[in-house]
Amino acid sequence: MSEIIKIENLIFEYIKEEEEKTRAIDGVSFSIEKGSFTAIIGKNGSGKSTLAKNVNGLLIPTEGVVYVNGMDTKDDSKIWDIRQSCGMVFQNPDNQLVSSIVEDDVAFGPENIGVAPAEIRTRVDEALKAVGMESFKTKAPHLLSGGQKQRIAIAGAIAMKPDCIIFDEPTAMLDPKGRDEIMNIIQKLHAEGITVVLITHFMEEAAKADRIIIMDEGKVVLDGSPVDVFEKRDFLKSINLDVPFEAELCARLRKRGIEIPKEVITLDEMVNYLCQLK
Amino acid sequence: MIRDITLGQYYPGNSLIHRLDARLKIIVALLFIVELFVVNNFYGFVIATLALAIVVAVSRVPVGFIFRGLKPILIILLFTFALNIFLVKGTPLWQWHSITITYEGVNTALFMGVRLILLIAGTSLLTLCTKPLALTDGIEKLLYPLSKLGVPTHEIAMMMTIALRFIPTLLEETDKIMKAQQARGADFESGNIFKKIKNLIPIIVPLFVSAFRIAMDLAMAMEARCYRGGKGRTKMNEMKYHLRDYIGYLLMFAFLALVILSRSFG
Amino acid sequence: MSIEVKNLRHIYDKGLPTEQVALDDVSFTIDDGKLVGIIGHTGSGKSTLLQHLNGLLKADSGNILIDGVDITDKDVTMLEIRKKIGLVFQYPEYQLFEETVEKDVAFGPKNLGLDEEEIAERVKEALTLVGLDYEKVKDKSPFDLSGGQKRRVAIAGVVAMRPRVLILDEPTAGLDPKSHQDILQMVKHIHATFGNIVIFVSHNMDDIANLSDQILVISDGKKIMDGTPLEVFGKRDELKAMGLSVPRVTELMARLKEKGLDVDQDILDISKAEEEIVRVLK
Numbered sequence: 001m002s003e004i005i006k007i008e009n010l011i012f013e014y015i016k017e018e019e020e021k022t023r024a025i026d027g028v029s030f031s032i033e034k035g036s037f038t039a040i041i042g043k044n045g046s047g048k049s050t051l052a053k054n055v056n057g058l059l060i061p062t063e064g065v066v067y068v069n070g071m072d073t074k075d076d077s078k079i080w081d082i083r084q085s086c087g088m089v090f091q092n093p094d095n096q097l098v099s100s101i102v103e104d105d106v107a108f109g110p111e112n113i114g115v116a117p118a119e120i121r122t123r124v125d126e127a128l129k130a131v132g133m134e135s136f137k138t139k140a141p142h143l144l145s146g147g148q149k150q151r152i153a154i155a156g157a158i159a160m161k162p163d164c165i166i167f168d169e170p171t172a173m174l175d176p177k178g179r180d181e182i183m184n185i186i187q188k189l190h191a192e193g194i195t196v197v198l199i200t201h202f203m204e205e206a207a208k209a210d211r212i213i214i215m216d217e218g219k220v221v222l223d224g225s226p227v228d229v230f231e232k233r234d235f236l237k238s239i240n241l242d243v244p245f246e247a248e249l250c251a252r253l254r255k256r257g258i259e260i261p262k263e264v265i266t267l268d269e270m271v272n273y274l275c276q277l278k
Numbered sequence: 279m280i281r282d283i284t285l286g287q288y289y290p291g292n293s294l295i296h297r298l299d300a301r302l303k304i305i306v307a308l309l310f311i312v313e314l315f316v317v318n319n320f321y322g323f324v325i326a327t328l329a330l331a332i333v334v335a336v337s338r339v340p341v342g343f344i345f346r347g348l349k350p351i352l353i354i355l356l357f358t359f360a361l362n363i364f365l366v367k368g369t370p371l372w373q374w375h376s377i378t379i380t381y382e383g384v385n386t387a388l389f390m391g392v393r394l395i396l397l398i399a400g401t402s403l404l405t406l407c408t409k410p411l412a413l414t415d416g417i418e419k420l421l422y423p424l425s426k427l428g429v430p431t432h433e434i435a436m437m438m439t440i441a442l443r444f445i446p447t448l449l450e451e452t453d454k455i456m457k458a459q460q461a462r463g464a465d466f467e468s469g470n471i472f473k474k475i476k477n478l479i480p481i482i483v484p485l486f487v488s489a490f491r492i493a494m495d496l497a498m499a500m501e502a503r504c505y506r507g508g509k510g511r512t513k514m515n516e517m518k519y520h521l522r523d524y525i526g527y528l529l530m531f532a533f534l535a536l537v538i539l540s541r542s543f544g
Numbered sequence: 545m546s547i548e549v550k551n552l553r554h555i556y557d558k559g560l561p562t563e564q565v566a567l568d569d570v571s572f573t574i575d576d577g578k579l580v581g582i583i584g585h586t587g588s589g590k591s592t593l594l595q596h597l598n599g600l601l602k603a604d605s606g607n608i609l610i611d612g613v614d615i616t617d618k619d620v621t622m623l624e625i626r627k628k629i630g631l632v633f634q635y636p637e638y639q640l641f642e643e644t645v646e647k648d649v650a651f652g653p654k655n656l657g658l659d660e661e662e663i664a665e666r667v668k669e670a671l672t673l674v675g676l677d678y679e680k681v682k683d684k685s686p687f688d689l690s691g692g693q694k695r696r697v698a699i700a701g702v703v704a705m706r707p708r709v710l711i712l713d714e715p716t717a718g719l720d721p722k723s724h725q726d727i728l729q730m731v732k733h734i735h736a737t738f739g740n741i742v743i744f745v746s747h748n749m750d751d752i753a754n755l756s757d758q759i760l761v762i763s764d765g766k767k768i769m770d771g772t773p774l775e776v777f778g779k780r781d782e783l784k785a786m787g788l789s790v791p792r793v794t795e796l797m798a799r800l801k802e803k804g805l806d807v808d809q810d811i812l813d814i815s816k817a818e819e820e821i822v823r824v825l826k
Contacts, residue, residue, distance in 0.1 A: 043720045044691060056502055080504050088502040095495035098503075100288065100443045104411040107514040109503040120514040138290045142446040145586065156503060172718050175586045176747050177787065201720045242721035245750070245792040245814065252818045258825055267796060275803040277825055451638075457600050458639040461631040462701060463623065463655030480651065483641035487687070 004164050004195050005032040005055055005086070009064035012050055024050040026218035027064075034163065037187075037196045039206035042215035043240055048199045051215070052166045055197070057082045069163065084113055087157030091169040093149035094142075102144075102152055103128065103137040109160040120159075127155040131185055147178025154185055164195035172201065183208065203230075203244040207265060214241070231262050246270055287347075289406040295337035296407045299523040300416030306530050307404040313537045314393050314400075322540035323392055329533055330400055337407050347402045348395065355394055362387035410442040412515065419517055432508030444492060448485070455484045545611050545628075545708045545741060547574040547597070552606035554592055554765075566592040568765040570606070574743070574758065579735050581756035581773075582745045585787055589765040590745050591634075594711050597743075599625040610709070627656055630707030634714045636698035637691070645671070645689075645697050646682040652705040663704075670704035671697070673737060675730050692723030696730065703734060710734065712744040716751065728755065753777060753791040753812040761788070774810050793817045 012025040025047045032038055042048045053059040054066050057073040068086050071078040087109075090096045099105040103124050110120045128134045131151040141149055150170055157165050167186060171179040183205055190196045198209060206212050212229045214222035216239045222229055229236075230247035237243060243251075246267055250260045264273050295303075310326075317323055334341060348355070368382030405413065418435035425431040456466070459480045466477055554567040566589045574580055584590045595601040596608060599615055599622055608615050615625050630652075633639070642648035649670055653663045671678045674696040681689070686697050695715070702710065715731065716724045728751055735742045746752050752759060752773070759776040761769035763786045769776050777783070777790045780798050789795070793814055800807050800821075807820050 043722050053498075058498060058501055080506070083502060083504050088499075090495065090499055090502075092495055094447055095492045096499035098443060098496070098500060099439060100410045100446075104409065104514070108500075108505070111512050111514060112504040112506065114510045114512050117512060117514055117516050120512065124514065140288065140446070141443070142450070153499075160503070176789065177585060240722040246796075249793075249796070249814055249817060249821075252814070253821060256818065256822045258822065267792070267799070270796065271799040271803055274800060274821065274825070275805050278805055454633065455639055457595070458633045458636065459651075460600060460622075461598055461626070461633065462639075462652040463626045463705070464651075465622075465655065480639075480641050484639050487641075488638060 002034050003031045003067075004034045004069060005197075006067040007031070007051075007055070007064070008066075010051070010054060010061050010066060011063040012047075012054055012059060013062045014050075024218055025054070028215075028218070028220050029064075030213065030220060030223065032164075032195065032197065034195055035190075035193055036211060037190045037198070037209045038211045038213060039198045039200060039209035040213045040215060041200060041203070041206050041241065043201070046215045047218040048215050049168050052088065052168050052197070052199055055166060056086055056088045058088075080113060084160050085163045087160050087162035087165045089150070089153050089157055089165060089167045089170050091172050093146050093153060093173065096153050097141045097149060097156075100140050100142075101137075102133065102139050102141060105141065105152060106137075106155045106159050109156055113160070123159045123161070124155075127159040130158055130189070131155045145178060146174045147181045150174065150178065150182055151185065154182075154189075158189070162194070164197065165189065166197045166199070168199045169201065170198075171205065179205075201242070203242045203247075207244060214239075226265055227262055230265055287402075287405060288408070288410055289339045289343060291338055291407065293336060293338045293407070294522065295333060295403075297522070298407075298526055299517060299519055300408050300412040301420055301517065302519075302523045302526045302530075303404055303408055304413070304416050304420060306526070307401055309530060309534060310400045311397060313534065314397055316537055316541070317393075318541055319543060321543045322537055323389070323396075325533075325536050325540055326396055327392075330396060330403070333403060334399075337403065339403065339406050344399050344402060344406070348398055351394070351398055355391060358394065359387045359391050362390050411439060414438045414442070415513065415515075415517060432511075436508075440496070447492070448489065451488050452481065452485055455481050455488075545576045547709060547741065548607075548609040549573075549597075550607045550609070552593070552596060552608065553604045554589075554596065554601060555604050558604070566765050567596070567603075570762075570765075570767045572760060572767055572770050574741055576741065577739050578741055578757045579731075579755055580741070580743045580758045580760065581752035582743060582760045582762060583747070583749070583752055583788060584762035585747075588762045590762050591713060592765075593762065594631060594713055594743070594745065597709070597711060598629050598631040600631070623656065626652075626705065628707060629709045630702040630705050630711065632699050632702045632710070632712045632715065634717055635695075636701075637686075637694035640686040640694060640698055640701075643685060644683050645676075645686050648686050648697060649700045649704050652701050656705060666704045666706065667700075670700040673703055673730075673734055674700045675726065675733070676700070692719060692726060695719070695723075695727065699730070706738070707740065709741040709743065710738075712742070714745050714747070716746065716748065731755065749777070749789055749791045750793075753794070761786075763788075773812055777812065778809065 008029050010025050010028045013021040013023050015021050028051065040048045050059065054061055055068060057079045060074055066073045068082045071082050073082055097105045098108050106124045106127050107120050110123055128137055131154050133148065133151050133155060136144065136148065141152060171182050174182065186196055186198060187208060198205065200206055207226045209226065212224065212226055213220055214229065221239065222232065230244060233243050233247055233251050246265055250264060250270065254260055260273060264270055314326060317326060334344065363379055363383045364377065366380055366383035366386050368380035370378050371381045371384060372379045414435040418431050421429065421431040464477065464480055469477065550571050552567050552570040556564045556566050570593065582590055592601060596603055603616050610628055613620065640648050642651065646667055649667045650663050653666050668678050671681065676693065676696055686694060689697065712731065716727050719727065731742060731744060732755065756773055759771060759773055760767060761776060769779065777794050780790045780794065783790060791812055793811055797807050797809055797811050797817060801809060805824060807824050811817050811820060
């Protein structure tokens, strides 16, 4: 089985007040391959976070099915296995750390699923090392920077030994330095074989994924490689999304008669390509 | 100002005191409080102060750090001191018009002052040298017999853990909100008591909203991390008594005996 | 209206082991009507500086002259400072507290002691200026609005005080790309309407380059640079050494040059970059 997440005709409605419902996800279907790195992009209210919570079993589909590792999220007996195999990191670095000591916080997840004490110790040490925070293990989270807190949150997810981690806008509240730190860790985890789903506003971050899914008003409106997605510049603009600076400039240059292949999407690629034209 | 509050804070370290079992430390701290009220003379206070001084020295927590925690209660301290010194009747020591300071007054005031200082220093030492989680684990374990009676001991411990984690966050938030409202011309200082209370609304409402937001986010994050109450939960640091803890209990009883004995000196 | 900051120093926790110099001999001048961008990373002292300009923090030494009046002077009341200088904090939507949008925006003007009529007029003006429909939002609860709208209401709360100097600390933090652009447009619009001094902090160098007339670079509590966008972003290597970056366009042009393409370096916007690359390659 190579699919880790399979979503079939997912519909999700929030019930606001009696009778009043808001449809946040409106008939979404797709699967995610084991070991892949998928970015989900969409503006606020497009349903991307709701989608993530449906995968983790924090929300249960109104209609349709979500499978994680072949387990249906509606199956109550599997919910802990689903959450263990599909970890989640949230947007606000402050509001997801439970303990006032870094290492105790990382241990929180494994403790919940009843891992043996000695094994928890090993996992915590390994997880903190993976995010480069081992020297902070006895520190208090409120004394750390936003990026550091977010790294602790990631370590907390890693300590559960998940197959997949969903990142729900993990960099939205961070400064550029924190953002870089988190993106580097995400790429490293992906390289080590963890399936990554990254929900973000930032196109530059999405450009690092192998696949981009664009959501708008509860529907998937575009699904493809970064190269394919950035090519559809006018469409992205029409749904109020950012077009990365590189894609924008390449498109403009093409209009002016400079042939730039569509595979050129990063700044480095642009520099290399343009310089060899001369 | 907010940074000065050390009560409930942890001072990272690896001293013998830090490594002692939390259950022992909680019992010692509770007993210490009781003993402070058992003490009734100079000798008893010397014994208590010495005992505390030894523990502080072994803990390697800077004395200045502990005293910083006393600052917020300075007013209470001075108030009780003043109350005792002026109001206790007895042999006059010094007199000026209708104000009389008595020998007994000075005595009681000093005793009360020292008692309060030792009490705060002793209890803050407990939290300074015990990781908050170990502390709540300890309380959970000590309360465990009550869970048989239906007391939600795990939940109580979890609530304390979360409170400890979020107190600094909420203090920071309060500071930010206060400044933001001050920037909009809010005035928290002037006016009578009713006006002052009314002036707090612009701080309290956003603070509540923040607290709710944190609670919602945290509940979501805890669920995502498989939290399902105390059942089937393990601990990274299991609570196990070591030889040092048994020695600790012995010393505690020895100290208790000394304090009781001291009552017959004076 | 002009701002003159002279040798400003601020030390946190003076005398304690945690003592930290947050601002170290900072001096600069801002002329009337300028839109000024401040850059520097987290902990550089930017926020401390902003709080000084608004009188929320007191300097250990140095002076801040607003139109020649020294606001570090003991005789200057907070109310006088607040009338002239408006400060919008980061994530300002977290300070909303009233039952209705209208009441919330009126909080600041009320504290200035204005009369009812004037307050009503200013509230209407401020909400319109931040791009909200006054009639539509005035009776709503601020807590029922979307994230971007909440932020606008919070900014309106300061704009309604009609500050001659409007300071915004990372006004676009945490917003999605659409709301981000909207807020930038709003900042430009307010500046154009009032012709006041607007100071804003951002980590986004593209925004800083696009909006600012003048840029201040703060690092380790010191003012390192002060100049036009072209002057400041021309010093790419120095900025990089401080852990700061330059706009994407500027970065591209610099790398092209390094690789042997003889492009002009003084470029801050995409249209000029397009022209320049076309010029060199054709």
